[in-house]
Structure formats: C-alpha cells, structure tokens
Amino acid sequence: MKTRGSTGKKKMKIVFIGGGAMGEAMVRCLLTKKVASPQDIVVSDISPVRRELLSREYGVSTLDDNRKAVTSADLIILAVKPQNLPEVMEKIKGLAPEQLVLSIVAGATLSSLCQGLNHSSVIRAMPNMPAQIGEGMTIWTATTETERKQKELAQTVLRALGKEIYVTEEKYLDMATALSGSGPAYVFLFIEALVDAGVHIGLPRNVAQELVIQTILGSAFTVEKTGKHPADLRNMVTSPGGTTTEALLQLEKGRFRSLLLKAVAAAYKKAKRL
Known part of the structure; x- marks a missing residue:
C-alpha cells in the first residue's frame, strides 16, 4: 500500500476507476491543490483516447485493467456511469480490508456498494458540477466500518473539490441531490x-x-x-x-x-x- 519517498514521507496511491469529466476534474483538483502528485495517481479507463489525454495533460499513470489498477491502492475512487458500476464492482471484488473505496456514482447506495464489492470500508460522496473547477459542494457519508483515518483521507480529497459536508445518515444525500446536486x-x-x-x-x-x-x-x-x-x-x-x-x-x-x-x-x- 503506502510506500516511502526519498524524504521518508509516506506516499498514498490513489486509483480512479473511470476517467471521464468528473474523474478528470478530481485528478486536476488533487494536483492543483497539491493533495497528490502525478506519481501517486493511477487512472483506469476503457477509452484509449481518455487514457492518452489524462497521461499527457496530467502526467498520471493510466491503465485499461481495473483489477490490475487497484492492486496496492490505498484509495479507490469509483467515477463510472451508473450502468457500468455492477461490472466494475464484480471485476475489482476482493479488496483488502484496509483499502478505502470512495464512490461518486449517482444513485449507488452504501449497501449496494458494500454488497457488490464484498467490502466494508466504503464512502459515498456526491459532488456537484462546480467541483470541476474546485468550487464545488460535496456531501458525503461512510459505513460504520470506515476508520477515522480513512474518513480524514476522504475529507482531504473532497476538500480539493471545494467545500464538503459529512453526514451520518445516508438519506441526506438524496435530499442534497435535489438541492446542491441539481x-x-x-x-x-x-x-x-x-x-x-x-x-x-x-x-x-x-x-x-x-x-x-x-x-x-x-x-x-x-x-x-x-x-x-x-x-x-x-x-x-x-x-x-x-x-x-x-x-x-x-x-x-x-x-x-x-x-x-x-x-x-x-x-x-x-x-x-x-
């Protein structure tokens, strides 16, 4: 998972499954806000055009194999279309307990994510469109099994997109969809x-x-x-x-x-x- 750089500082490996508009926006914000460096980020996407663009523009590593991409990842960000989520979850199922999954997939509940991944350290977040320029509003929640340090990591990542609000009850995400989402x-x-x-x-x-x-x-x-x-x-x-x-x-x-x-x-x- 974490490796040490020349300074001895622990480095975090962040993997994006999906390199579309919001995935790219998150990569850009993480780099701009210096939350991560290009060598810390891997993006897995089925489109060779997207992979080439992301690699060229941001210097991040890209793959076309989701299973390979999540190997040794500390944070896995699901940024795919809802209709593609079941296939993605089936492919990466079997994650290590310490790996954290953060989903920004619309409509994907914590229970469906945990069941589909057979994994308990899961965060569900809903950023809105201005997050693409780092001025977004994100509401998020987590499973009870998600550890405090994992929540802190998620908070750091989401703050790169703008402001964030953590809620303990998932029902508020549907409400926020109608307010900050739309x-x-x-x-x-x-x-x-x-x-x-x-x-x-x-x-x-x-x-x-x-x-x-x-x-x-x-x-x-x-x-x-x-x-x-x-x-x-x-x-x-x-x-x-x-x-x-x-x-x-x-x-x-x-x-x-x-x-x-x-x-x-x-x-x-x-x-x-x-």
Missing part, C-alpha cells in the same frame, strides 16, 4: 433569465451578463460572510415604494418561492426512485 442548474437558469431581462430593457448582453454574475457572486458572499438571514439582507436592499419592492411584488405574484419549493421537492422525489 442546484447549479437552477442558478444557471436564473442567471440566463436575468441576463435576458437585462437585454430586454436595453442593456448590451455582455454588460448584462457581467452585472448579473457579479451581483450573484457578491450576494452569495454577503450571506456567507455576514451570517445574516437572507430575508434580513433582502430587507436592507428593499426601500419602501422603491424599484426593488415593485420587482419583488411581481416575483411573489408569479409564485417564485412556491415554484422553487416544488422544483426541489420534485427532484428529491425523483432522486429517491433512482
């Missing part, structure tokens, strides 16, 4: 609509887009840094009888809050069925 799509739609509104009233599209993006970034940071309730901050922007009041009235008439609630509830219902 959430970027809601925000992108909101950005798109605001930019279009700016164009509608006469702003050049590039100006409208810059105004909207910075407004959303600044507003989010204000909530985070002040710790104030969003309603209190909204009231600070809303002058009696002013333009903001008129705009908010139209949003309330259109049931903006209700639509968001229904959208998240529908996404959660769908997530539970996956």
Whole structure:
C-alpha cells in the first residue's frame, strides 16, 4: 500500500476507476491543490483516447485493467456511469480490508456498494458540477466500518473539490441531490433569465451578463460572510415604494418561492426512485 519517498514521507496511491469529466476534474483538483502528485495517481479507463489525454495533460499513470489498477491502492475512487458500476464492482471484488473505496456514482447506495464489492470500508460522496473547477459542494457519508483515518483521507480529497459536508445518515444525500446536486442548474437558469431581462430593457448582453454574475457572486458572499438571514439582507436592499419592492411584488405574484419549493421537492422525489 503506502510506500516511502526519498524524504521518508509516506506516499498514498490513489486509483480512479473511470476517467471521464468528473474523474478528470478530481485528478486536476488533487494536483492543483497539491493533495497528490502525478506519481501517486493511477487512472483506469476503457477509452484509449481518455487514457492518452489524462497521461499527457496530467502526467498520471493510466491503465485499461481495473483489477490490475487497484492492486496496492490505498484509495479507490469509483467515477463510472451508473450502468457500468455492477461490472466494475464484480471485476475489482476482493479488496483488502484496509483499502478505502470512495464512490461518486449517482444513485449507488452504501449497501449496494458494500454488497457488490464484498467490502466494508466504503464512502459515498456526491459532488456537484462546480467541483470541476474546485468550487464545488460535496456531501458525503461512510459505513460504520470506515476508520477515522480513512474518513480524514476522504475529507482531504473532497476538500480539493471545494467545500464538503459529512453526514451520518445516508438519506441526506438524496435530499442534497435535489438541492446542491441539481442546484447549479437552477442558478444557471436564473442567471440566463436575468441576463435576458437585462437585454430586454436595453442593456448590451455582455454588460448584462457581467452585472448579473457579479451581483450573484457578491450576494452569495454577503450571506456567507455576514451570517445574516437572507430575508434580513433582502430587507436592507428593499426601500419602501422603491424599484426593488415593485420587482419583488411581481416575483411573489408569479409564485417564485412556491415554484422553487416544488422544483426541489420534485427532484428529491425523483432522486429517491433512482
């Protein structure tokens, strides 16, 4: 498993099963944040094109044999499509007890992972799309058999993707799927609509887009840094009888809050069925 470099420091071998968009993003973030070096990482992928790209761009080792790839791995990250997971688990079944598996496969529960792998040290994580640039939000949980040091390793890896939240109950991952998982799509739609509104009233599209993006970034940071309730901050922007009041009235008439609630509830219902 762990080997020692010239400095005597223990080195960790991280193996990715799947080198698609999210797998590549994790590799990039681990290297950028200096959590791992290229020689610590192996990526196994069936596509020769992906293997060549990952090797060329990041200097990591690549293989087309999952079983061979996981040999002596400390951390195995499952980053494959859900439909390919059963075959992958069957191939790598028989891992050593001290090897840790971290799955980012959508819909794959801890019980299904443990059963499919015949392995108990398993973590299930759900990063969202902004993790691809190191600004993601990841929620994760682990089996009771997963040791504290293994959880610390997983936390270090997931923090390279942005922020992370550990929960003891797996049910919260389905809920988070509807909020932080699908959430970027809601925000992108909101950005798109605001930019279009700016164009509608006469702003050049590039100006409208810059105004909207910075407004959303600044507003989010204000909530985070002040710790104030969003309603209190909204009231600070809303002058009696002013333009903001008129705009908010139209949003309330259109049931903006209700639509968001229904959208998240529908996404959660769908997530539970996956």
